[in-house]
Each structure stands twice: as structure tokens, then as C-alpha cells.
């Protein structure tokens with residue numbers, strides 16, 4: 123059996139290294155390259171502590187792509203993610219995006235390139251199964267309840283805001299309808315920022331405080347009743363692994379940009 127050749131950009135990071143550890147235990151996936159600026163020139167095994175894992179670490183995407191991966195996994199930072207993804211597509215790889223912080227315009231550009239080169243991109247704001255289910259349940263709720271808002275909670279050091287999960291949720295709900303606002307934002311008495319950011323038709327509020335890990339609430343309100351869908355993650359990167367492996371195995375069946383792990387799941 124030919125193994126799927128994978129490059130993980132950010133393979134030394136919190137999420138990427140957990141994924142790399144899991145890939146080592148698979149029979150069908152081979153890690154051919156990783157990207158990290160501070161560990162370039164070493165092997166991934168040396169850095170994440172797996173004896174015998176000789177995958178080379180490269181400091182730039184151009185060098186890493188010389189290994190000709192079938193699938194490129196993006197798990198770095200939003201300021202370089204689009205450049206990495208477009209470079210990977212142009213080199214002929216399919217792409218799985220785990221990095222959060224990319225905006226609607228970034229995704230439009232990525233989709234354009236993916237369509238041109240006839241490659242698949244699967245962008246997943248949250249690979250955890252419970253988060254995927256929250257997104258599905260929220261879509262169902264938005265069909266019946268026109269008023270909702272999102273609150274995203276994370277630790278004080280999380281720079282990207284709103285979170286990838288909140289952005290993906292707002293994007294999905296925009297395909298159902300725009301959330302209703304009884305008081306338009308320009309008629310708010312007081313600073314309108316107090317009503318959060320309007321993201322694709324949804325008010326999104328981001329809390330960044332010590333003591334939080336990462337969680338999201340989708341709150342749907344109706345007269346005298348409300349529905350609160352809440353996702354909470356713990357502090358390990360383990361919940362994201364099986365979803366990322368599924369995305370890696372399935373992305374080559376896609377062409378163009380698809381958002382959400384449920385693009386490749388059966389419901």
C-alpha cells in the first residue's frame with residue numbers, strides 16, 4: 123500500500139506535535155516533512171521526543187514542499203497560514219487547515235487557487251467531534267430561532283480573536299440566515315462595541331482571560347425561552363487528533379475549499 127505523504131507545518135507546536143505523534147502510529151500515513159523556524163535542520167523525533175522518527179524539519183515552506191507531500195497540514199499562525207496554503211496548493215498538494223484566525227477574504231483567495239489547481243482544501247475551525255456536533259446542532263437551531271449570538275472564551279494569551287471555532291460557526295449560520303437584531307447597531311445607546319463584532323450576520327463576543335482554556339457558547343433566544351449550546355475543551359491537544367486524521371485521509375476527494383469536518387463525515 124502506498125502511504126499518504128504528509129507535511130505538517132507547525133509539527134513542533136502544541137497541536138501539530140500531538141498530530142505527529144498519532145501519525146507515527148498509523149499504517150497508511152507517512153510524515154515526510156515538518157516546518158518550524160526555531161528547529162530547522164533537526165529531526166522531528168529529536169524535538170518531540172520520538173526515537174526513530176527521522177522526519178526532517180524545514181524552516182521555510184518552499185524547502186518543505188521539495189519533499190512532495192500529498193497533503194499539507196497547516197497548524198502554525200494566521201499571519202503565514204495563507205502563504206503556506208497557497209504555496210502548497212501550487213506545488214500540487216491537497217491542504218488541511220487547522221490554523222485559526224483566517225478571515226472570509228483569505229478563504230476566498232484560497233478557494234480561487236484551489237479551484238484553479240483542482241486540489242482540495244479542508245479548513246476546520248475545531249477538529250474535536252463535540253465541537254463539530256455543536257456546529258451541526260446550531261445550524262438546526264438557526265432554522266427555527268432567528269435570534270442568536272456567540273460567545274467565545276479563551277486564555278488571556280490567545281492572540282487570534284474571534285476563535286477559529288466561532289468564525290466557522292458564524293460562517294455556517296450565515297448560510298441559514300442572518301441573526302436578527304431588534305435594535306440596529308447604529309441605534310445602540312452607548313458604545314456599539316459592547317454588542318460585540320458583527321461577523322457574517324452574527325454578533326460575536328470574545329472573552330480572553332486567565333483561567334479559561336477554550337470554549338464557545340451559541341445562544342439562541344426566543345420569548346420566554348432560550349437554548350444554550352456549549353462546547354468546552356480541556357488543556358490537551360488530544361481531542362483534535364482523530365478529526366485531523368480523518369481530514370488528512372479524505373481531503374484528496376475534494377476540489378476547492380470546504381469548511382467544517384462534517385464536509386467529510388456522514389450524518
Ligand SMILES: NC(=O)c1ccc[n+]([C@@H]2O[C@H](COP(=O)([O-])OP(=O)(O)OC[C@H]3O[C@@H](n4cnc5c(N)ncnc54)[C@H](OP(=O)(O)O)[C@@H]3O)[C@@H](O)[C@H]2O)c1
Nearest residue numbers: 132134135136137158159160197198220221222247248249
Ligand atoms: N482546528 C483545530 O481544531 C485547532 C486545534 C488546536 C489549535 N488550533 C490552531 O492551530 C494553530 C497552532 O496552534 P498551537 O497551539 O499548536 O500553536 P504553537 O504551539 O504556538 O505552535 C505553532 C507552530 O507553528 C510554527 N510556526 C509559528 N510561526 C511560524 C512561521 N512564521 N513559519 C513557520 N512555522 C511557524 C512553530 O514553530 P516555530 O516557532 O519554531 O517556527 C510551531 O511549530 C493556532 O492557530 C490554533 O488556534 C486549531
